[in-house]
Amino acid sequence: MSCDFTSLAVAGVRGLKPYEPGKPIEELERELGIRDSLKLASNENPLGPSPRALKAMRGELETVSVYPDGNGFALKQAVADYHGLPRECVTLGNGSNEILELVARAFLQPGLEAAFSTHAFAVYPLVAQAVGAATRVAPANPSDHAMPYGHNLEALAAVVSKSTRVVFVANPNNPTGTWVDRASLQAFIHSLPRSTLAVVDEAYFEYVEEPEYPNAAKWLRRFPNLIVTRTFSKIYGLAGLRIGYGLSHPEVAELLNRVRQPFNVNSLAQRAALAAFGDHEHVAQSVTVNARGLAQYCDAFAARGLGFIPSVANFICVDAGREAMPIYYALLREAVIVRPIASYGLPRFLRITVGREEENRRVLAALDKVLRL
């Protein structure tokens, strides 16, 4: 039986390339017959989840026969209070990726465009193309810039047209770890037509310690066309639960609410996120471990004469000085999983998630071995 189902798929889906996640540990161990591998490929928190989140989930286990609160009342209230916004501004998502997808489904279609920067997070083109929208990709900073490969907001503003309904800015960006400062981001959003929604993706917000790094959530009253996304997957250590949120004008939130599934965020995730949100100690500890780890990598790369992209997030891209894919495979054989980013237009780089000190040492030792330094 031969059926060309691909030709039956809608145009947007026919042209899509699926998102490539970091290689799961189980897959590597199954394929190579090895054990004790280390995965620093998906920007997960090396300290694990907040103990408070674990406790909260245990208390909730017995109730999983019951549907979750579809409106996520308690968590939305906590998020709203934290940001000093009304609850109507909050949208909960099955990961912040779902918020990005809801934005695309509510605001994009064939004939409209989404804009973002070269080397920007891979989910932006995915969600836009899936609904048939066109994409406009702005050039990034050059490699010799102070923020190499980072977003160039002037170039991004220049690709925005009348048909651009959504622009995506990740701050900091994944995979580059670069960031944009308060004045530039504010000027950029200000320059947009009111009919263009600015999505500022702050998945790594809590890690950033730069004084000029902005909290875009503070600008929601000023810019009604602004949507800010945050996640519980990164510093809160809850990536497996799939939970994040969007902050926006209440009317935008109401539109996103129309297209989401009725129970898009499960009950364990809601409970765990609420508990983790209040665990400031776990967040502070995670920031400290990350800052030390970033310094550890920067020092090690510098000592080895390896280039890297300065990062403010919980990962860092190292320049292998040659095509990185063979080095990625060699590292796999050393039981170390990192992330090749050729699909992001950075074929010489590997993105390494910052782990605990001994984990970072293990990555560096494996890197030394495969690079034969």
Ligand SMILES: *Cc1c(COP(=O)(O)O)cnc(C)c1O
């Ligand atoms: C990890 C990440 C997210 C978060 O994804 P979740 O769906 O919340 O797990 C969003 N944006 C960027 C840029 C990321 O790197």
